[in-house]
Amino acid sequence: MDLGYMELPLLVTENEGMPIYLQIFHQIRHLIISQRLPEGSQLPSVRQLSKQLGVNAGTVVQAYRELRTQGFVDAQQGRGNYVKRLSAPAEDFALRQALLDDALAKALERSRALGFDLATIRQHFNMLLATQGGPVPVLFLSINRPHAEKYAAVLNKHFAASGIEVLPYTLDDLERRKPDLLRAFERAYYAISFVTFVPRVQKALLDQGIPSTVLGITAEITQSTLEGLHDLPPHKRYAIVTEERNINSFLGYVRQYTAIDYKTVRLFLPGQTDLLKRALPDLDTVIYSFGVREAIEQCRVPKAKQLELEFNITMDSLRHLRKVFAPMMSSVPV
Structure with a gap:
C-alpha cells in the first residue's frame, strides 16, 4: 500500500x-x-x-x-x-509437524520402556484421543502484568468457549527466563503479542531456543473514547498522564479529535504522582492510558475528571487468530 x-x-x-x-x-x-x-x-x-x-x-x-x-x-x-507484515506468522507447518513427530516418538519410547506392547499403547492412545479435551494453552506477552492480564482476559472472552486458554505473561518474564513461563512454553506453542512487540518476542525466543510462532495483533481506539474526546470543551483545563513514549501520540489524538489547543495540555509521567496531586484541583479532565491506571488511583482522581483512552483488539486480528486456532478448536470434544 x-x-x-x-x-x-x-x-x-x-x-x-x-x-x-x-x-x-x-x-x-x-x-x-x-x-x-x-x-x-x-x-x-x-x-x-x-x-x-x-x-x-x-x-x-x-x-x-x-x-x-x-x-x-x-x-x-x-x-x-x-x-513490515508482523500480524501473520511465517509458514510453520513443517516445524509444527517435526515437533509433533518428536513428541509422539518420545511418548512411544516411554510407553514401551514402561513394558507395554504396541497394541496396548495404541488402545490407550485412542482412549486419550476420545477423552482428553482440556483447554489448549496460548501465551499472551505484553509490556507489563496489568496490560497482559487485560488483553488476555479479552481474548479469553472470545476463545475460552472454543477450548483455548490465553495465559498472561510479560516481556520481562520472557527475557529474564522466568521458570513458570518456561514451563508454560513446554505446554504451549503459540504466543500472541501486539505487533510492535513481535520483533522483541521473536528475538528472545530465538536466543533461548524456544520453538514458537508469534502471532501479532493490532488495536484501535474505541468509538466511545473518540466521542469522549470530541465532547471535551476547548476552554477547560486538561492534563495527560501516560508513559513518555506515548505522550506525542496522545497529544496527536487531542489535536485531531478535539478543539483543544494541545499546547495548553499539561503533561505528567506515571512517576510524577506528587506533581499531579498538587495540580489536580486546577484540572477539569485528566486524560490517561490504561498502563498508568495505578497512578490515577493513587492520586484519587475523581471519576468525573477521568477520561481513559481505551483501545480494542481489531476485528481483523480476532479473525486471523480464529483462523490459526481453528484446528485446535475443532479437536476439543463436545
Whole structure:
C-alpha cells in the first residue's frame, strides 16, 4: 500500500527528556499498532517527512533507522521504507509437524520402556484421543502484568468457549527466563503479542531456543473514547498522564479529535504522582492510558475528571487468530 504524499499525523514538541527522532519513532510505532499505518504501507520519504515536521532530514533518517533496527519497517532499495507484515506468522507447518513427530516418538519410547506392547499403547492412545479435551494453552506477552492480564482476559472472552486458554505473561518474564513461563512454553506453542512487540518476542525466543510462532495483533481506539474526546470543551483545563513514549501520540489524538489547543495540555509521567496531586484541583479532565491506571488511583482522581483512552483488539486480528486456532478448536470434544 503506497501512501504517496499523505501526511502522517505526527507531532514534535520541545521535550527535553526525549530527542525528536525518538518522538517520531514512538509515534510511527503507535500508528502501526493502531493500524492507522497498515502492514505494507509506505512511509513518507525522508525529505517529505522532514518538510512536514520542520525538522532536519538527519533526524528523520535516525528515526527510520530505529524503526528498521527494531523490526517495524523494511527498507526496499530504490523504493523507500515499508511497514513490515508482523500480524501473520511465517509458514510453520513443517516445524509444527517435526515437533509433533518428536513428541509422539518420545511418548512411544516411554510407553514401551514402561513394558507395554504396541497394541496396548495404541488402545490407550485412542482412549486419550476420545477423552482428553482440556483447554489448549496460548501465551499472551505484553509490556507489563496489568496490560497482559487485560488483553488476555479479552481474548479469553472470545476463545475460552472454543477450548483455548490465553495465559498472561510479560516481556520481562520472557527475557529474564522466568521458570513458570518456561514451563508454560513446554505446554504451549503459540504466543500472541501486539505487533510492535513481535520483533522483541521473536528475538528472545530465538536466543533461548524456544520453538514458537508469534502471532501479532493490532488495536484501535474505541468509538466511545473518540466521542469522549470530541465532547471535551476547548476552554477547560486538561492534563495527560501516560508513559513518555506515548505522550506525542496522545497529544496527536487531542489535536485531531478535539478543539483543544494541545499546547495548553499539561503533561505528567506515571512517576510524577506528587506533581499531579498538587495540580489536580486546577484540572477539569485528566486524560490517561490504561498502563498508568495505578497512578490515577493513587492520586484519587475523581471519576468525573477521568477520561481513559481505551483501545480494542481489531476485528481483523480476532479473525486471523480464529483462523490459526481453528484446528485446535475443532479437536476439543463436545
